[in-house]
Amino acid sequence: MRSQQRVLHVSDPAERENLATFLSRAIRLDVAAVVRLRRRGDTFVSAWVTTGFEALAVRTVSAELGVDDVTVGADLVLAGLGSGSPIDLGYSMDSAWRGALPPSDGFAHIDDVPARTLVELAERGAQLAKEHGSSHGPPASLLDQTVLTVSADPVSVEVPMRVVFALTAMDFIPHSGDRAEARRIPPSEIVRVRATNTWLRIDARYGSVARRRGGAIPLTPS
Structure with missing residues (x-):
């Protein structure tokens, strides 16, 4: 470990590929x-990106990082992953990151949902966005709509379309074929819904998405 240097080292080729795939999807959503x-x-190192849906995406890989927390260009990291050598992260871009990250622990498991259900919701949402959207993208009313409510007495968590779109845009659900389609998702594949008082998180096989909860209710009885 190169302590307190802006260096990332992902020694395992499989983990380099995992992180490269994650970053490629993030760059596909935003070239910058x-x-x-x-x-x-x-x-371990967690890599966080924004998705354009007011939701964050994260993938955690086995790696070494010389500093505790740093923000850099996704393209710089992606380019460096091909060599297998430690990546010099250069100057930080911490000012480019807006907002806080969710806590690393404290999430309560609410329930598991068939992954196919989330993809079906995304497919319906995409069709509605095509019909009612504009050059600026899907209407905010569609993105903010609650499309799934997950409960575990006494807690009820609302999942907005934004989070569903973010999950499928990052391609976190395994599937056959070139893209996620509900019919290609095994019925046994699940996503896990977790929450704190202020954050919602959905964990899929290849990564997680998180978003602040609006009008959050306590997760423990008063």
Whole structure:
């Protein structure tokens, strides 16, 4: 480990491929995407990106990071992953990151939902966006609409279309074929819905999305 240097080292080829795929999807959504790298212990690094849907996406890989927390260009990291050598992250772009990250722990497991259900919702949403959207994208009323409510007594968590779109845009659900289609998702594949008092998180096989909850209710009885 190169302590307190802006260096990222992903030694495992499979983990380099995982992170490269994640960053490629982020850049597909925003060519100027930045990635916030945060160290988790001595052996893991979480990579956070924005999605354009007011939701964050994260993938955690086995890696070494010389600083605790740094924001840099996603394209810089992606380019460096091809060599297998430690990546010099250069100057930080911390000012480019707006807003806080969700906590690393404290999430309560609400319920598991068939992944196919989320993809079906995304397909319906995409059709509605095509019919009612504009050059600026889907209407805010569609994005803010609650499309799924997940409950575990006494807690009820609302999932807006924004989060569903973010999950499918990052291609976090495994599927056969070139893109996620409901009919290509195994019925046994699930996503896990978790929440704190102020954050919603959905964990899929290849990554997670998180968004602040509006009008959040306590997760514990008063």
